[in-house]
Amino acid sequence: MGILTRFKDIMSANINALLDKAEDPEKMIDQYLRNLEKDLGEVKAETASVMAEETRAKRELEECKQQIDKMQEYAQKALLAGNEADARAFLEKKQTYVNNQASLEQVYKVAADNAVKMRQLHDKLVKDVESLESRRDAIKAKVKAAKAQEKINKVASKGVGASSDMAAFEKMEAKADRMLDEANAMSELNKSEESTDIDALTAKYDAQPQTSAVDDELAALKASMGLQ
DSSP states (O other): OHHHHHTHHHHTOOHHHHHHTOSSHHHHHHHHHHHHHHHHHHHHHHHHHHHHHHHHHHHHHHHHHHHHHHHHHHHHHHHHTTOHHHHHHHHHHHHHHHHHHHHHHHHHHHHHHHHHHHHHHHHHHHHHHHHHHHHHHHHHHHHHHHHHHHHHHHHHHHHHHHHHHHHHHHHHHHHHHHHHHHHHHHHHHHHHHHHHHHHHHHHHHHHHHHHHHHHHHHHHHHHHTTOO
């Protein structure tokens, strides 16, 4: 019954618990299913062998009981025929079968218990395989959805970094615009100062004709007064 020892853990196997330990549930579920199918094949073969042993033990026990009844019947027939010696011989043979019956009953009990355990193991594995097969696509779909979400999260995290870079770029652009505006303003101020100087100089020369006319009038006045 080494098969029971080798597969005792399968009797209490929990698919969800095994998947929780897996780094890649999608691959793990396929591997676990392959393992279960392989185990199921071995258990099925061993179960058939154990059940055959139960059948053989039961048949030997039934044959022993039949022989006991048969020897009892022949002993009675011998006594009715007046052959006590023959009756004794049949009863002695009956006793041999009776003694063997206890041993055969024990063998049959062990075989029957083993058959029950193996059948339970077999049925448990069949249910596990059926359950996993029916849930495999759903589990894989969940795994794919989770992986897709992880990719989205990674892209989103990169987007945050890109937004930060964009903000820094916009800040530098604003600074450059401010520097350009300041330079343009300084240029306007310089032009304004140059314009003021030119205006003053122009006014000087514009006033010269008026100054010359006054000088001419002053000279004429002196001449008329004989002051020259």
